[in-house]
Amino acid sequence: xxxxxxxxxxxxxxxxxxxxxxxxxxxxxxxxxxxxxxxxxxxxxxxxxxxxxxxxxxxxxxxxxxxxxxxxxxxxxxxxxxxxxxxxxxxxxxxxxxxxxxxxxxxxxxxxxxxxxxxxxxxxxxxxxxxxxxxxxxxxx
Numbered sequence: 822x823x824x825x826x827x828x829x830x831x832x833x834x835x836x837x838x839x840x841x842x843x844x845x846x847x848x849x850x851x852x853x854x855x856x857x858x859x860x861x862x863x864x865x866x867x868x869x870x871x872x873x874x875x876x877x878x879x880x881x882x883x884x885x886x887x888x889x890x891x892x893x894x895x896x897x898x899x900x901x902x903x904x905x906x907x908x909x910x911x912x913x914x915x916x917x918x919x920x921x922x923x924x925x926x927x928x929x930x931x932x933x934x935x936x937x938x939x940x941x942x943x944x945x946x947x948x949x950x951x952x953x954x955x956x957x958x959x960x961x962x
Contacts (some may be wrong), residue, residue, distance in 0.1 A: 843958075847942035849896060859887035859895075860956040867946040870927070878926045878943045882953060888961050889921040895959030897924050902952045926953050 843856045863882045870879045882899075889895050897913050914925045928946075 829830065835935055845958070849959075851890075852962060855890070855960045855962035856958065857885055857887065857889070857961045858956060859889075860868055860954075862888050862952050862954045864950050864952045865947050867943040867951060868944040876942075877927050878927045878946055880953060881923060881925050882955060883923040884955075884957055885922040887959075889957070889959040890961055891919075893959055894920040895957040897955060897957050899924075899926055899953050899955040901926070901928065902954065903928075903946070903949075921959065923961060924955075924957075926955075 843858060845851065845853055845856045861882075861884065865878060867878045867880050887895075897936050899913055915926070916923050916925070
């Protein structure tokens with residue numbers, strides 16, 4: 822029975838793989854047969870940042886193992902699982918020097934003069950396991 826189940830699973834897997842087609846928008850120039858989807862999750866690694874009177878935490882996501890072509894900028898989508906804490910919003914920024922290898926995810930926490938103490942937020946995010954779930958779509962050739 823196990824062998825029969827394995828055959829059915831293999832047939833289904835082959836059928837699904839042939840049914841999948843990745844189509845890139847013409848606004849993202851590149852060689853269509855070289856398009857690739859890469860996905861992952863990053864937990865931990867949060868650190869505090871600040872600019873003016875705005876406080877935020879940041880996390881660097883490296884996806885160099887995805888093998889996107891040098892000099893290209895994959896399309897990135899990311900969501901934050903923040904365990905219901907007080908994150909206000911997120912921002913994605915490709916690495917300026919090598920946009921094909923990763924991105925920075927910033928979470929705005931509000932103004933430093935509001936009634937929340939933001940100084941320990943990176944530690945809380947790491948302790949609570951805040952996770953960035955991401956996908957990147959780009960070209961490998």
